[in-house]
Amino acid sequence: MSVLELRDLNVTYRTEGGDVPAVRGVNLTLEIGETVGLAGESGCGKSTIAAAVLRLLPKGTKVTGEVLLDGEDVYAMRPGRLRAVRWTSAAIVFQGALHSLNPVRRVGQQIEEAIRLHAGERAETRAVELLERVGLPAARAQHYPHQLSGGQRQRVLIALALACEPKLLIADEPTTALDVMVQAQVLALLEELQRDRGLSLLFITHDLSVLTHTCEKLAVMYAGRIVEQGPSKAVFERPDHPYTRALAASFPTIGDPASRMNPRGLAGDPPDPSALPSGCPFQIRCDVAIPECTTLDVALRDAVSVKGLADRRAACVHVGVARV
Amino acid sequence: MWGWRVSDPSPNGNVVELTNVQVQFNGGRVRAVDTVSLEVGRSEVVALVGESGCGKTTLIRSIIGLEPLAHGSITVLGQEVGGRRGLRSLRRRVQMIFQDPTGALNPRHSIYEAVAEGLRIHKVKGHEPTLVAGALSSAGLRPAERYLRRFPHELSGGQRQRVLIAAAMALQPALLLADEPVASLDASIRGEILALMRSFVDSHGVSIIAVTHDLGLAWNIADRVAVMYLGRIVEVGPTEEVLGAPKHPYTRALLSVVPEVAGLEQQILTGETPDPSRVPSGCRFHPRCPVVASGEADRLGFGDRCRGVDLELEPEVGDHRVACHAVAISATAGQ
Numbered sequence: 001m002s003v004l005e006l007r008d009l010n011v012t013y014r015t016e017g018g019d020v021p022a023v024r025g026v027n028l029t030l031e032i033g034e035t036v037g038l039a040g041e042s043g044c045g046k047s048t049i050a051a052a053v054l055r056l057l058p059k060g061t062k063v064t065g066e067v068l069l070d071g072e073d074v075y076a077m078r079p080g081r082l083r084a085v086r087w088t089s090a091a092i093v094f095q096g097a098l099h100s101l102n103p104v105r106r107v108g109q110q111i112e113e114a115i116r117l118h119a120g121e122r123a124e125t126r127a128v129e130l131l132e133r134v135g136l137p138a139a140r141a142q143h144y145p146h147q148l149s150g151g152q153r154q155r156v157l158i159a160l161a162l163a164c165e166p167k168l169l170i171a172d173e174p175t176t177a178l179d180v181m182v183q184a185q186v187l188a189l190l191e192e193l194q195r196d197r198g199l200s201l202l203f204i205t206h207d208l209s210v211l212t213h214t215c216e217k218l219a220v221m222y223a224g225r226i227v228e229q230g231p232s233k234a235v236f237e238r239p240d241h242p243y244t245r246a247l248a249a250s251f252p253t254i255g256d257p258a259s260r261m262n263p264r265g266l267a268g269d270p271p272d273p274s275a276l277p278s279g280c281p282f283q284i285r286c287d288v289a290i291p292e293c294t295t296l297d298v299a300l301r302d303a304v305s306v307k308g309l310a311d312r313r314a315a316c317v318h319v320g321v322a323r324v
Numbered sequence: 325m326w327g328w329r330v331s332d333p334s335p336n337g338n339v340v341e342l343t344n345v346q347v348q349f350n351g352g353r354v355r356a357v358d359t360v361s362l363e364v365g366r367s368e369v370v371a372l373v374g375e376s377g378c379g380k381t382t383l384i385r386s387i388i389g390l391e392p393l394a395h396g397s398i399t400v401l402g403q404e405v406g407g408r409r410g411l412r413s414l415r416r417r418v419q420m421i422f423q424d425p426t427g428a429l430n431p432r433h434s435i436y437e438a439v440a441e442g443l444r445i446h447k448v449k450g451h452e453p454t455l456v457a458g459a460l461s462s463a464g465l466r467p468a469e470r471y472l473r474r475f476p477h478e479l480s481g482g483q484r485q486r487v488l489i490a491a492a493m494a495l496q497p498a499l500l501l502a503d504e505p506v507a508s509l510d511a512s513i514r515g516e517i518l519a520l521m522r523s524f525v526d527s528h529g530v531s532i533i534a535v536t537h538d539l540g541l542a543w544n545i546a547d548r549v550a551v552m553y554l555g556r557i558v559e560v561g562p563t564e565e566v567l568g569a570p571k572h573p574y575t576r577a578l579l580s581v582v583p584e585v586a587g588l589e590q591q592i593l594t595g596e597t598p599d600p601s602r603v604p605s606g607c608r609f610h611p612r613c614p615v616v617a618s619g620e621a622d623r624l625g626f627g628d629r630c631r632g633v634d635l636e637l638e639p640e641v642g643d644h645r646v647a648c649h650a651v652a653i654s655a656t657a658g659q
Contacts, residue, residue: 041510041511041512041513042481042510150376179375179376179537180375180537180538180539180578180581180582181375181577181578181581181592181593182375183581184581184590184592185592185594188590188592206510206511207511207583208511209583210583212583213583246512247511247512249515250511250512250514250515251511251540251583252540252543252544253585254539254540254543254567254579254582254585255543255567255568255585259543259544260543260544260563260564261522261544261545262544263514263515263516263518263519263522263544263545264515264519265511265512265513265514265515265516265517265518265519266512266513266515266516267516269480269482269483269513
């Protein structure tokens with residue numbers, strides 16, 4: 001059974017200015033011990049998915065489709081069951097470590113609290129063990145968040161997320177605010193946890209190059225949809241969707257003469273989710289758009305028709321043939 | 325108007341010259357910048373790279389006179405920074421752009437006001453609306469008329485950074501100081517902004533010092549790279565040499581953890597970013613240095629120098645200079 005399965009997930013925020021569809025028909029599966037990366041620009045819906053998995057969306061947000069954690073629909077759970085599932089089945093590490101921790105409580109206490117609420121026993125010892133597990137000395141348990149550096153706080157958040165030994169860890173831009181060296185430390189830690197404990201990891205970031213090095217599979221989102229997915233190295237090196245191609249090209253390869261003095265990016269901005277154009281939402285920024293793209297919104301389909309290689313899919317008129 | 329070029333900066337062609345610059349905080353207990361010398365020529369882009377707390381932002385702030393120097397001197401366009409006299413004219417010729425464009429813009433000022441403000445402060449001659457429109461379109465906000473009456477919240481992050489670049493370039497500066505100019509932007513937008521910055525160098529002869537922890541930025545637009553560690557430049561040279569054949573163990577470690585570099589074995593330095601109020605004795609990098617930690621430095625007989633003797637940049641090959649005992653010793657041995 002899959003650890004996480006999203007079936008035709010749609011999330012629509014209700015705002016004063018009208019409905020904003022943030023996630024539109026996303027299907028995604030995460031097997032035990034698997035790492036999947038979710039990439040895309042600001043506003044593409046990737047963080048909305050993180051919040052949707054544990055029902056952390058603002059009140060009144062419209063959610064359709066299914067979110068299955070270990071085969072159980074999160075949106076059909078009773079409040080008590082939901083509270084148990086959060087932390088023990090799945091936990092989230094957010095980007096802003098400073099804002100996720102309580103500033104007036106010692107970090108050790110904050111981890112203990114999570115353990116007491118869910119697992120109960122030996123909370124104090126377990127909290128120290130967890131801190132050591134993420135590379136922080138036991139003495140740090142006595143510190144307040146402001147006494148720790150950005151990298152240390154991020155480690156505390158990871159320790160906190162691991163408090164109840166979840167099977168699934170959702171990491172939403174866990175390294176974005178960190179220096180390169182500290183980022184490397186945190187990424188190495190996540191890889192180690194995933195390897196040693198068979199943790200499944202859903203890794204969300206706009207940094208495609210980080211995902212390629214951390215995740216086996218990659219899903220690229222644009223305007224609320226997955227527009228390309230497949231094995232991460234293959235997707236990064238030989239993208240099928242023009243959006244992925246532009247995104248991948250914007251990460252220069254140091255030492256590569258082609259990117260020397262030649263920064264590349266993607267002109268324009270993503271479309272406003274409350275006013276999506278008809279046809280393919282990427283057409284305005286696409287360098288290979290054809291007249292059909294203004295009317296035709298292609299669904300995700302097999303990118304490679306050769307047998308055995310059908311693990312790559314993309315949502316583009318130029319790609320493969322429609323799956324029957 | 326947009327055909328302007330930076331006039332000859334100073335007798336020796338340098339736009340900025342830093343000589344043994346030291347900036348201290350807390351009465352000298354924190355040595356944020358500790359003996360740094362650096363020259364930047366006309367039409368040159370220098371990337372100043374290093375971790376948080378290495379002093380790179382303090383260093384560029386000192387160039388526009390925002391940080392008093394404890395020692396050393398800074399001249400910009402042949403004029404010494406620090407004296408009260410001429411600070412305004414200096415500030416026109418040296419412009420700064422920041423990491424967070426949202427925080428740098430006044431939310432109640434229209435885009436027109438954001439660009440016009442600098443022109444008014446510096447009493448720039450000419451027809452203001454024409455100057456503003458010209459600056460906006462040169463920064464890629466075209467047609468400019470579509471942006472003039474809008475407010476920062478109506479623009480995307482990339483567009484806001486373009487507004488700030490337009491406001492800086494409207495003053496026809498000789499030097500642009502950019503503090504993590506693309507760190508808060510999406511990867512897709514990043515390349516566009518960097519290309520824009522580089523285009524000002526090529527078309528107007530502007531020089532840029534870009535402070536960043538992003539080595540990809542250096543590879544994309546910089547002529548030279550200076551690597552800073554705990555207040556000091558530990559390696560400097562042409563981008564191809566510093567990033568293609570790094571000599572300092574710290575530069576090598578930094579490069580090895582950048583996902584965009586292929587083929588280098590990852591060398592993750594342990595410990596936190598070092599603290600400028602407790603600069604280690606000897607080579608300041610020695611407590612984290614893989615060459616020292618592996619015992620290689622002791623085996624080759626210079627471990628004591630690493631732990632005991634502080635050092636500055638030595639010439640390596642041509643313009644490529646490194647502050648490392650291992651490199652200095654192997655260079656002497658090779659002669």
